[in-house]
Structures are given as C-alpha cells and as structure tokens.
Amino acid sequence: MRIGVDLGGTNIAAGVVDDNNQIIGRASVKTNCPRPEGEIADSVAAVSRMAAEDAGIPYDEIKAIGIGTPGAVNNEGVVEFSSNLGFNDTPLLKLVEDRTGKKVYVENDANCAALGEQVAGSGNGVSNFVAVTLGTGIGGGVILGNKLLTGVNGAAGEIGHMVIEHDGLACPCGRIGCFEQYASATALVRQAKDALTRDREHMSKMWDLIDDNIDNVSGKTVFDAAHMDDEIALKVIDRFVEFLSCGIANLINIFQPDILCVGGGISAQGEYIIKPLVEKVEKKRYTKHSKAQTKICAATLGNDAGIIGAAILCK
Ligand SMILES: [Zn+2]
Structure with a gap:
C-alpha cells in the first residue's frame, strides 16, 4: 500500500x-x-x-x-x-x-x-500523454514512451512559460507574452474585466451577474453569461480559446501525444472550452494530413x- x-x-x-x-x-x-x-x-x-x-x-x-x-x-x-x-x-x-x-x-x-491522469484518468494508460492544467497559472506535464519528462534539472514541463505573444504581457517569470498570461483561469478573468471596461453602455449581461461591480468578476460570471447568449461573454471566451489553442497546437506539434488532457475548473465547460478548442487546434496543427491524431479531452480526476x-x- x-x-x-x-x-x-x-x-x-x-x-x-x-x-x-x-x-x-x-x-x-x-x-x-x-x-x-x-x-x-x-x-x-x-x-x-x-x-x-x-x-x-x-x-x-x-x-x-x-x-x-x-x-x-x-x-x-x-x-x-x-x-x-x-x-x-x-x-x-x-x-x-x-x-x-x-x-x-x-x-x-x-x-x-x-x-x-495518464495512468488512472483521462489518459487510459496511453504511453504518450500531455496534461495541461488551467488555474492561477498553467501547469503541465509531459509523458513520452511511458516516461515522465523531467529534464536536466527536474523543471521540464513548465508549459505555462512558453511565449505565445512576443510583444505581449509581462510575466512574473521575467519574460513577455507567456502562455499563462493569456490562457489561465486568471487570464480569462482579466480578459472579461477588460471587455467590461470597454462596455461603457453596460450592454453585457455580466453586469447584472456582478451587481455592477467589476471586482466581482470570476470565471463563472463569463460562462453564466455565455449560457444566456451574452455576446460580449461569448466573444471573451472565443478570444480566450484562440489563445489556448495556440499554446496547445504548439504542444501537439512538438510532442504528438496520443492524448492531451485539459484540467482545472474551467475545463468542465466542455461546450465552451473543449469543443471550440478541438475545432481551433484542428486548423492549426501541423499534422493535418496524418491518419493518427492527438485526442484532446478534459481531465477526469480533478484534485x-x-x-x-x-x-x-x-x-
Ligand atoms: Zn512566464
């Protein structure tokens, strides 16, 4: 035991x-x-x-x-x-x-x-597997040929600090434009706040959900408004998934795992996250013509x- x-x-x-x-x-x-x-x-x-x-x-x-x-x-x-x-x-x-x-x-x-996740969750024991977790930052792990990639110093798999916008937002790691500044749960909240700040007429239904106080915005606000077909919330999600698909297409191009799983609270929003993610990655991946393709799915084990x-x- x-x-x-x-x-x-x-x-x-x-x-x-x-x-x-x-x-x-x-x-x-x-x-x-x-x-x-x-x-x-x-x-x-x-x-x-x-x-x-x-x-x-x-x-x-x-x-x-x-x-x-x-x-x-x-x-x-x-x-x-x-x-x-x-x-x-x-x-x-x-x-x-x-x-x-x-x-x-x-x-x-x-x-x-x-x-x-590889052994007991969404990976079903496949030998090539990548896990991406969207939280405060973006965590990750890469398993190739059933072996965890650790690198020369144990720090391999820090996928959140892959740059996806060369002239982008500053990251606490010291670089500019890191993946986690655009596609973490924290980034989604920031992007929703930015969209609401631009929405001077208060057209978005998100305003009702947050009692007109922008400090109350959470990831849930965005998805709840999306369920009500709020155009601004849907646009925020679409742009967010665009960033997410950029980083995930990079990972697939490099590692070509059997399965790539996306975890973290917002990965449960299948209709708004996983489904459009699969569609966007489809257009970006290098191996469009390969018979075998990486399957993208939500993580299943949670914490x-x-x-x-x-x-x-x-x-
Ligand atoms: Zn960084």
Whole structure:
C-alpha cells in the first residue's frame, strides 16, 4: 500500500492509494506558510499517518510515500526552489524519510498530476500523454514512451512559460507574452474585466451577474453569461480559446501525444472550452494530413490527480 501526498501552498493532502489506483483513505491539513522546512516535513509525516488511519490500514503496511511539491525537484529529491513554500535547496526526500522510516519519492506537483491522469484518468494508460492544467497559472506535464519528462534539472514541463505573444504581457517569470498570461483561469478573468471596461453602455449581461461591480468578476460570471447568449461573454471566451489553442497546437506539434488532457475548473465547460478548442487546434496543427491524431479531452480526476500521481511514483 502506498501514500500519495499533494503538498500545496495552502493545504497538504494525503491519500492511501490501492493497487487499482483508487484512494481508499484521505486526510488534509493546512500548510500554514511561511514555516521552516522541517515543520512542513513534520506535517507531511503527520498527514500520512492520518490518511492511513482514515483508510483503516496499520501504518506499518505503508511501504512508500510519494510527494508532489511545487518547484523543480532534482534526482536526489531536493526541491531546488519553490517560491510558494519558501523552499531553497530543501532536501524534502530525506526530511520525510527521517520522519517516517518509509521509502520516499518526490516529484514536481504538476508532473504528478500528469502521471495520475495518464495512468488512472483521462489518459487510459496511453504511453504518450500531455496534461495541461488551467488555474492561477498553467501547469503541465509531459509523458513520452511511458516516461515522465523531467529534464536536466527536474523543471521540464513548465508549459505555462512558453511565449505565445512576443510583444505581449509581462510575466512574473521575467519574460513577455507567456502562455499563462493569456490562457489561465486568471487570464480569462482579466480578459472579461477588460471587455467590461470597454462596455461603457453596460450592454453585457455580466453586469447584472456582478451587481455592477467589476471586482466581482470570476470565471463563472463569463460562462453564466455565455449560457444566456451574452455576446460580449461569448466573444471573451472565443478570444480566450484562440489563445489556448495556440499554446496547445504548439504542444501537439512538438510532442504528438496520443492524448492531451485539459484540467482545472474551467475545463468542465466542455461546450465552451473543449469543443471550440478541438475545432481551433484542428486548423492549426501541423499534422493535418496524418491518419493518427492527438485526442484532446478534459481531465477526469480533478484534485485527486496529484495524490494518485504521487503514489504512482512509488511503483
Ligand atoms: Zn512566464
């Protein structure tokens, strides 16, 4: 029996994962950043015990713990840098092994989520798989020939920082025009606010949904208005999906995976996101004439992908 831990900036969530990649017990505690790395490792150990208890499994029967963490993780299980957790050359693998006596594996959290989706979710176990997660930023993971692409420093798969607009918006990473400045959930909200600011006559139905206060705009506002055939909301979504399709066509051109899944809350908007995305990528992909084509679909595991993927590291 294995435990997968999703170590996030807000919560540390652990799950006991069985041989069928099902979570059979779980627990969660607050991360309470900023804290010393040793204390965070204490919490990882504690939440693992709690998950085993929840599953009704003696802790001795847990053979290994897999951890998904923000930041780049090197071959020794050292998190070289994570701004979310305040980690700087943090030997997370060793810190948790010392506290649990278990074999520990550590990998980047987005890579764990990709592994989880590949093996137990929308990937159906195909050997070439790309996962794209639209959230505050854009996370990603690439699996080719059943092997997770980690790169020379563990930082491979940072697809959110692929530039799609050379003279575009500034990104905190230091570059201009990164994918996540245009196609993350955060970007959608910003684009909706921009559209409302230009809508001086208040023609959009979004105004009613936000009580005329632009600070209340969320991703849901845009989709709720789209359901009411609001033209401005539909235009915002169309432009957003245009940006999204640009980045995703790039990924497909480079990797040609069997399946590419799109996750994050807004990926559930199939009619407004996945369907037009497939149509737009169709026109952009280099391999228009190939018989075999990448299938694009929504992720299916939600937040559990990270826990299940972390447990898969232990196999
Ligand atoms: Zn960037």
